[in-house]
Amino acid sequence: MTEEILFYGFRQDGRRPGELRQIKIKLGVVDNSSGSALFQIGHTSVLAFIHGPKQTKHEKESGHIHCYFNTAYFSSSGERRKFSKGDKKSNEFEANVRTMFESVVLMENNPHSDIDIHVLVLADDGSVECAAINAITLSLIHAGVPLKDFLVSCSSGFYSGMPLIDLTYSESTSFQVISEYRVAVLGKSLQIAYLNYDDIGGHKLTPEVVREITAMAIEGCKQVHFIMKQELQNACSN
Amino acid sequence: MEIEIERNLVMPGDVVPCPTGSMPGYGTYQNEVGEIVSNVMGYPAMYNRLVCVNSLRGCYIGETGNVVIGRISQVGxxxxxxxxGASQxxxxxxxxxxxxxxxxxIRSEEDQLHMREYFNHNDLLSxxxxxxxxxGKAINLQTRSSKFGKLKNGMLVVVSPNLVARMRQHFCQLNNEVDIIFGRNGWIWVYYNNTNxxxxxxxxxxxxxxxSCLLKLMNKALVMISPEKIQQVFERTSDIELEDLLAESxxxxxxxxxxVE
Incomplete structure (x- = not known):
């Protein structure tokens, strides 16, 4: 693929390198759950819903978080895949979500209770994992689960000396872009909780590049955090 | 005594504005710097020196003396x-x-053998x-009164627990027609009470x-649930056919x- 990534300082969808796509948030979309949220960023849309906190299988057992990551098979903008369940990437993400959120959720408040997190990717246009993390945070807040802080996430990449924020599908699959670099931070302290990177172009990351794209992604996280708080406030006031 | 502090919505991770020397209560925790930080989305309240955050949503947290409705999940x-509907x-x-x-x-071995006759798996009870x-998490129940016990001849509606406030009578009758039990856990039993x-x-x-439909509507519209409110809603919707009751209009x-504020 030899598509233009940057054209006179603008990206394929008309954004500046440091600009996020439009974010839409909807709470309470799944009726039979304790909490649910739909997070849309550009054409990417991810649904997350929570069951619990509920009694663990065996009494006296300490509680855990379980994550179930699913992709609707019509979601991909590339080739249609039959199922994503149980493949390496989603298994890895489920494990990451578990460890990430066990450090953010105050499990000692519900010591013998499990929390089930279900994630469903409805449309995939890049930065799916970041959207999923944001959706999970929102649905946990909607369910009233005690959280230390927001966990917000944003992706970034690097193209010809320029860091890009919030990559689309075509940007993250381009061989010319160093991508997809995903960062999740705590909303207030901006401590990094998650950092992941997979590149298909075979680029080498230098310390300078890492520094730049991490800073860019954290900047994006700050913006996402601000938008999420605002949307939650709006959802509660009416 | 409840002292209101700033009635601004706080989010997880937000510092709750409070005077120095306050203590963290439910819905809050103390961070490394010693500030009191909210861990749920809700409105802060202060009781003497205790700072709390009342969550807007969340599962039922038991209180001694509450009337609740439950379903038997295990006979042990x-x-x-x-x-x-609580976390445990x-x-x-x-x-x-x-x-x-x-x-x-005193209950004997004989009684243990008859436990399934009193309450069986999946039975509803008040x-x-x-x-x-x-x-503060594990709850013990009791049915040591003739008004509590197995439920029959009715229908269960589950609403948000925050909408059922404490009231003088949790067992009441509407228009001499239908009986209701308001469980503080948000489970409401609507039934017909006639033994004859x-x-x-x-x-x-x-x-x-x-x-039941009215209760579901009130849950959707976030209206506090009480016998008087149900009566009001009943009067406002009396011209609507039963089939169209759950419509958006x-x-x-x-x-x-x-x-609810």
């Missing part, structure tokens, strides 16, 4: 496990129920919260369904009755 040795299942000891014969005596564990008739007449069934009519 000398006790039942009851699902009451509640326990109902064999010794804390009223025997059907009404005798007061009960009172007897005590909470030290941790074996079967519930059709007209009563329709009334039960109607009240009905929701508009009752939205302004009382919004």
């Amino acid at each position: 040795n000398k006790r039942w496990k009851v699902d009451i 299942e509640a326990a109902l000891q064999l010794s804390s129920i009223d025997l059907p014969t009404g005798e007061h005596r 009960a009172e919260v007897q005590s909470k564990s030290q941790e 008739e074996l079967e519930v007449p059709l007209i009563r069934r329709q009334q039960i369904v109607r009240i 009905t929701l508009e009519r009752i939205k302004d009755i009382d919004a």
Whole structure:
């Protein structure tokens, strides 16, 4: 693929390198759950819903978080895949979500209770994992689960000396872009909780590049955090 | 005594504005710097020096003396496990129920064998919260009164627990027609209370369904639930057919009755 990534300082969808796509948030979309949220960023849309906190299988057992990551098979903008369940990437993400959120959720408040997190990717246009993390945070807040802080996430990449924020599908699959670099931070302290990177172009990351794209992604996280708080406030006031 | 502090919505991770020397209560924690930080989305409140955040949503947290409705999920040795929509299942000891014969005596092995006759798996019952564990999570129930016990001839509606406030009477009758039990855990039992008739007449069934639909609507519109409010909603929607009761348009009519702040 030899598509233009940057054209006179603008990206394929008309954004500046440091600009996020439009974010839409909807709470309470799944009726039979304790909490649910739909997070849309550009054409990417991810649904997350929570069951619990509920009694663990065996009494006296300490509680855990379980994550179930699913992709609707019509979601991909590339080739249609039959199922994503149980493949390496989603298994890895489920494990990451578990460890990430066990450090953010105050499990000692519900010591013998499990929390089930279900994630469903409805449309995939890049930065799916970041959207999923944001959706999970929102649905946990909607369910009233005690959280230390927001966990917000944003992706970034690097193209010809320029860091890009919030990559689309075509940007993250381009061989010319160093991508997809995903960062999740705590909303207030901006401590990094998650950092992941997979590149298909075979680029080498230098310390300078890492520094730049991490800073860019954290900047994006700050913006996402601000938008999420605002949307939650709006959802509660009416 | 409750002292109101700034009534601004706080989010997880937000520092709750409070005077120095305050202590963190429920819905909050203390961070490394010593500030009191909210861990849920809700409105802060202050009781003397204790700072709390009242969550807008969340599962039921038991309080001693609450009337609740639950479903038996396990029949165990000398006790039942009851699902009451809390973060943990509640326990109902064999010794804390009223025997059907009404005798007061120590429960024997014989009684243990008959436990399934009193309450079986999946039975619905009304009960009172007897005590909470030290941790504050595990709940013990009791049905030591003739008004508590197994439920029949009715319909269960589950609403948000925040909408059922404490009231003088949790067992009441609407228009001499339909009876209601308001569980503080957000489970509400709408039923027909007449021991003489074996079967519930059709007209009563329709009334039960109607009240259930109204409760579902009130849950959607976030209206505080009480007998008076149900009566108000009932009057406002009396011209609507039962089939159309759950439509969006009905929701508009009752939205302004009382919004939860």
